[in-house]
Amino acid sequence: MNGKSSTLTNTAIVRNDGFHADNDPDVGRRIRFLFERLGGQKAAVATDKSIRSLQRYFSGAEPPASVVKALAKATGVSADWILFGGDEPTLQPSGNGSNQFVYVPKFDAVDAHRGIGNDNSQSSAIAMRESWLRGIGTDPKHACLLAFSGDSMEPTIRDSDLLLVDRSVQQIVDHGIYVLLVGGRMLVKRVQLRHDGSLVLRNDNPAYEIETVSAVDASRLIIEGRVRWFGRTV
Structure with missing residues (x-):
């Protein structure tokens, strides 16, 4: 998985600005994965949420669509990976x-x-x-x-x-x-x-x-x- 697209597929069901990833208990783990790679402050700025609000998603609180999209855009992974998993992405800072x-x-x-x-x-x-x-x-x-x-x-x-x-x-x-x-x-x-x-x-x-x-x-x-x-x- 190259994790470069932030386009959402129709496998994600949106209700009340929230994503519902059926049978996947690890959405919080993947959000924490991205949070820690960005750093708390950068993640908060990217999502327009407080650090404490983002940390609530680690333990199972359902993230709204805006947070999933913002994290995907800020890190270069796909929103599908955040919701449904798969191969863990390799996230790279700028450089070549x-x-x-x-x-x-x-x-x-x-x-x-x-x-x-x-x-x-x-x-x-x-x-x-x-x-x-x-x-x-x-x-x-x-x-x-x-x-x-x-x-x-x-x-x-x-x-x-x-x-x-x-x-x-x-x-x-x-x-x-x-x-x-x-x-x-x-x-x-x-x-x-x-x-x-x-x-x-x-x-x-x-x-x-x-x-x-x-x-x-x-x-x-x-x-x-x-x-x-x-x-x-x-």
Whole structure:
């Protein structure tokens, strides 16, 4: 989805200047997604609404047509995407060539019990240079940032470090650090693939035990992505 048109299709039903997106509980999440990328003040100016009014839509209040249209115009996505979802758009500030940036969504690992982006755990977004993302082998549209929690990967990765995750990787293909969803828990592990299809899960912190997953159980693991980079504040 290129998200460049703000034209509304006839799939949107308008009543009393409100949009009704049947069977889609995530309209508020997408409005928050755009709100955070624009910044609260810019979003308020673009929609002629107060920041507090816009924040009401995050939790399910029905947005009027004027707000949906204004957000679509200000961000360059389609109003259909705001209402009905689909592939998450790549929103770009002005710029071109090697100076072009994309906004990468940021999530909190501690809240992502049902998988990255599936439980409203997005907290913000960070602009990153597109050429840099591609240079480390990550397509920007599949990139996300994950706020790590815990000490299992110390000293390599520490509590509150920011992980860049390539979500296009949905199976273990080589030795590396992966994000796994196991029993409603988000885990970050160094994973080794054995020739028989089994996996060895290691924590860089020696206080944690090494785990071995059989080939049968490995086929049931949900791979959220591969960690391509991490960073921290000092």
